[in-house]
Amino acid sequence: MRRFKWTDKYRIGIEEIDHQHMEIFDAINKLYEHLTSSSGDNSGFETVLLKLKKYIDNHFSTEMKYFVIFNYHNLSHHNKEHQQFSEKIMSYCNMDILSNKDKHDLYYILETWFEKHILNSDMDFRDSISFNNK
Ligand SMILES: [Fe+2]
Ligand SMILES: [Fe+2]
Numbered sequence: 001m002r003r004f005k006w007t008d009k010y011r012i013g014i015e016e017i018d019h020q021h022m023e024i025f026d027a028i029n030k031l032y033e034h035l036t037s038s039s040g041d042n043s044g045f046e047t048v049l050l051k052l053k054k055y056i057d058n059h060f061s062t063e064m065k066y067f068v069i070f071n072y073h074n075l076s077h078h079n080k081e082h083q084q085f086s087e088k089i090m091s092y093c094n095m096d097i098l099s100n101k102d103k104h105d106l107y108y109i110l111e112t113w114f115e116k117h118i119l120n121s122d123m124d125f126r127d128s129i130s131f132n133n134k
Pocket of ligand 1: 021059063118122
């Protein structure tokens with residue numbers, strides 16, 4: 001388990017998307033702090049999770065807006081990745097009580113999915129724009 005650190009390798013080059021990715025990283029890091037807090041205070045975890053879910057849904061809508069603007073050839077596949085991930089996160093939001101194991105499992109999903117999705121799928125979108133503009 002690790003904290004997310006923003007670096008240029010995550011930069012898409014569309015300010016609105018980059019800003020939202022940073023916002024999502026910040027919220028994931030807040031969850032990390034709750035999970036690793038020495039006081040063992042996890043009470044705010046659910047609140048941060050709901051906020052993160054909002055950021056994520058808003059972010060996926062924003063990306064969809066750009067996909068349409070740029071007539072992105074991989075729109076439906078990319079959108080499917082978003083939907084599946086969103087449903088997975090929703091299932092955690094809907095749990096009445098999150099055990100410590102649930103929280104760690106969720107964190108693992110967040111940390112691995114975003115890294116992979118930004119570096120592969122979001123970058124695929126970025127590459128398709130630069131290709132079109134050549
Ligand atoms: Fe993204
Ligand atoms: Fe995406």
